[in-house]
Amino acid sequence: MGALSSDNLLLGDEGRQAGLARALYRTVCDLPIISPHGHTDPAWFALNEPFPDPAHLLVVPDHYVFRMLVSQGVRLDDLGIARMDGAPVEADPRAIWQRFAENWHLFRGTPTRLWLDYTFEKLFGLTEPLSAATATEAYEQIDACLKRDEFRPRALFERFNIEVISTTEGALDPLDHHRAIAESDWQGRVVTTYRPDAVIDPDHEGFSGALDAFGELTGCDTGRWQGYLDAHRVRRAFFRSHGATATDHGLQSARTANLSGADAQALFDRIRSGRAGEGDADLFRAQMLTEMAKMSAEDGMVMQIHPGSVRNHHGGVFETYGRDKGFDIPSAIDYVHALRPMLDAVGMEPGLSVIVFTLDETSYARELAPLAGVYPSLKLGPAWWFHDSPEGMRRFREMTTETAGFYNTVGFNDDTRAFPSIPARHDIARRVDCAFLARLVCDHRLREDEAFELARELTVDLPRKAYKFDEPR
Amino acid sequence: MGALSSDNLLLGDEGRQAGLARALYRTVCDLPIISPHGHTDPAWFALNEPFPDPAHLLVVPDHYVFRMLVSQGVRLDDLGIARMDGAPVEADPRAIWQRFAENWHLFRGTPTRLWLDYTFEKLFGLTEPLSAATATEAYEQIDACLKRDEFRPRALFERFNIEVISTTEGALDPLDHHRAIAESDWQGRVVTTYRPDAVIDPDHEGFSGALDAFGELTGCDTGRWQGYLDAHRVRRAFFRSHGATATDHGLQSARTANLSGADAQALFDRIRSGRAGEGDADLFRAQMLTEMAKMSAEDGMVMQIHPGSVRNHHGGVFETYGRDKGFDIPSAIDYVHALRPMLDAVGMEPGLSVIVFTLDETSYARELAPLAGVYPSLKLGPAWWFHDSPEGMRRFREMTTETAGFYNTVGFNDDTRAFPSIPARHDIARRVDCAFLARLVCDHRLREDEAFELARELTVDLPRKAYKFDEPR
């Protein structure tokens, strides 16, 4: 029993089911971490500089954390969130940390609480619950840790037992940090992911300029449809040469289209020349998902689709503080009609692998499990974003397993930029899976030997295979 | 162990979790009832006359009850439901009661069964399950109770340990009963709530006449947009002077709009002059939600939004028997786009507090918890209407807590006109919350001391604060 968290967290103490859950967990808790989708900064591992102070490591950059404080009336300025206009905001990390600690009770019942308590205890050795009273002591202890060499990025990477971690970079990124890591004598495996949203979404700020740069970077004529597609091919190959095994697409809807070559070219011409009509931008994004799928069928890159978030819900917050400030809100989303053109085109191709995520849990049992349960190209991404929580991950298994089984899922994604919390996130996912497997066994729906096999597969084998980390490099 | 209900109802008998649930429940079961949203009749407390016979107290006015009998073929006439045309219906309360008792098995597994068994036993002292055989005896015993002074409204109010109860009145209501209560020597706190649907919804029957009356009552020129808004301000102040701390808005959708002043005025003019075009009524309702929010940000009244019911689903029943006959059916509803204009306008205002309810449980985890988990003005109303049941309240906690926490919720609303069942409803809500908290503790997701603190907060502190009952009057 730890000071802040229990060995039996999410597994239970009493009865056969809890006992089995603990036994399953013991076989996977020390397996390496596969982190195939996330947003850590490759500069950390390239430069290996110390992390900043506790507030600027754990509070300021994490919108999971500060959105809850905001919901109870704490101002973004007072949490040190930088303003677009450069006006001053709270700069004292101790003051930010104190506000956070005073409001720690707000996180009761949330995964953030579990991740941070785990991190406080296991990584930084705290022994008292965070509160207004313990805030200063906690700050000092964490801050002292962060100044030590064994808390630098590479040391933590090794201590966390990370086998491989994927970062995410835009299509124009030079990937310098990834090159530096590869050329260094450090052995950690940090790979990139091709995320071309900025050169695919005509509504993205600076789209036209991005396409020009895309052409210069690749030597392709991005003023024409075929040249534009070729530019993607060139950059995909460049990303692969920096370890990428996957692409990522975070558009608002899952809509796909499969236009004829002539129609696609005409659409591109309208958009590129500024003559796009209503609906053209949406149709272009839809067409590009299918184009990306076709390229994946050719070059073998795993395609990830993450739709469904209404970004920057409050205009004023967006104008003042910019993107990613906790104001991205899910909405209802259709997959069955939206994915049909793409699946119709290439869904039965043996070389294609598409991993679909959702923020709308109603699609698990109704659409995604039935689709993944028949299309060989389709796999289910794990419970995502607001749903990578104990109840969310439990619902994912309960609502997908009966139709899609376990083998059309791909293990856990931490999807985070909060590097210190990565072990906690994987640990909790493993616990939830083990508890679910133990329930199936105690319901006599699965044999014990199968549950032990599955616990390991869900933890390491399925993500290695789904993201092709087990293929020769 | 009671005759009809168990002390361990919804808490369980075996194991650590049930033991902790019972321990939590024991600390909150005797706390006073805060009933911030409901439909009791203020005349009961002003006049303090005896309640009618058992059938006309417990069956005829409660569409939760009679809709189930109708679903199995019992005719509304035979249950004494009055017809609009005045044609005779069953008038014998004993016959109505007998029909109800014969069909008591239909309620197995429903919250109505739990509320009424609790009421039968704890309030009226019944010791036998209701059935055709026990119907007469039960009727006589309840009827005898109702004739005694200690079953009059004020006595029950005190016996129920109600700290405060809110009723709901239309914008034109003179609030005479509330004045009478305030001027009486009785100390019970009965407050009103401002529900202006009839002067906000152009599709409401008699809307135009209502606006004329609204003008006369307030001395404002409701023929013009600014005068119409002023009339709301006048009535809101009048309601506040009768104890109101909140407004309530029960429109079909959650759509909001934020038109320019000129557009809003032009819209009002079209509607007021009978020249409204298609979509104008809907747009006006949307605009008025934002206007009400702006007034709330000024005058501090808590705004409640209750959307999502398709009213009077069967035309024939509506024509014959009128509104509120059990034929209001929920439908899918969007919040993320619908609330955006209002939240964009005033969602970050420190003075605003909006409590949102839903009949579409899919919005809990997908839209409402993410919205309430970031907007300081937004709180989640409890599981509502068809969902204020054990499974419904459990789903509410499971699907909102991880993203919105507990502190963006506001405690329980009984939302009922069935006064005798109010203690049962609050009791069951407390049991469900204690069982949920106990589960979190036994999962090691929450410490025991936190669970005890939360049990009390969910029961009394959060509703007092959310509805501003703890502020100086």
Place this chain on the structure above:
Amino acid sequence: MGALSSDNLLLGDEGRQAGLARALYRTVCDLPIISPHGHTDPAWFALNEPFPDPAHLLVVPDHYVFRMLVSQGVRLDDLGIARMDGAPVEADPRAIWQRFAENWHLFRGTPTRLWLDYTFEKLFGLTEPLSAATATEAYEQIDACLKRDEFRPRALFERFNIEVISTTEGALDPLDHHRAIAESDWQGRVVTTYRPDAVIDPDHEGFSGALDAFGELTGCDTGRWQGYLDAHRVRRAFFRSHGATATDHGLQSARTANLSGADAQALFDRIRSGRAGEGDADLFRAQMLTEMAKMSAEDGMVMQIHPGSVRNHHGGVFETYGRDKGFDIPSAIDYVHALRPMLDAVGMEPGLSVIVFTLDETSYARELAPLAGVYPSLKLGPAWWFHDSPEGMRRFREMTTETAGFYNTVGFNDDTRAFPSIPARHDIARRVDCAFLARLVCDHRLREDEAFELARELTVDLPRKAYKFDEPR
């Protein structure tokens, strides 16, 4: 404890709740099977010929089974699925069986696994889990069984203790097999169901020809609206004379309409004469649901509505292999607006009984339970298709019971063409219901005596009554 399945499957081993679940189950496990909705072939019972080999009995015809194999890259050809062009596919049943057995682990956590393990053990006496290693032995043992007389259809029907089974036939079917069964000396009760989709859906291939045949068969003038409706009346009576008590309607949406006689006639004329405009086919289907409901109110046939599946999602698979190949995917569906015209017209008719199914679980608590909880004509079909699984059936009870109770539900439907698995399917449904009832009792929401009564009612009484199998023939 069996070799492949446990006596305590889905009931649990420990504690009072599991003990009660087992006690409830013991009172219903041997009750006869009522199978009011399914797709077994009446020729089996008319001709009583042996079933084919294991692969062509259990794998090739069951898209629940082969869709999972396809999802992991097994080709339909290699599973012996016939091609529309007659090109050769795998013909060796042993090769098909081997592929199936090698992939048996894919079914972990699915209901298919439970049904087949139950069938393997209880029907065919297998004692080892299926795997690549045991595939041949299992094949031989099952194949040997199938060649014995006691494994012929009629013998199995009796061994399975089937009281009555409904098949489903199109409106033009001559029902020869049903007549042969009735005229035989065999006592098994096999009834038909009237499924007129092909003469109701203008988008159905061969619709026009089907209407011509419909006229010839009935002697009605199906060139005119009244004659077309009369043809339905004639065929409904013919189906009733072959035991039918119900009709079945499997359109994509639940939309209904209630046009005036003149408008309906004009719509029919447009469709019949090939002058249908956009939306006419959809409106015609909607109108026909209401017409079918009106006929049911007259002739007493129970009406079943099964909407919500997007059929043949992949065009290439449909072209190559035809319908029913596992590519039918549910989508979101509205009932509250869609059913309103029909319910408005005849929803309060005492003679009407409509059973509604859904593939969109979000409609359970939001729309279907509230509708069934008030309309006397409406009942809830059980968890259907992808959802007739342990988790799916549990969610059905949790999300419908509190609003609609138990008595607005109709027992279990196996809805299968996989005859050998019928006992397994009913067994699992009984276990899930008993476990749910035990939970209610242990929560003190239901008395034990009520749970025992309900266990029996859910198993035999409600389906007999809902499908009118208990009425004099």
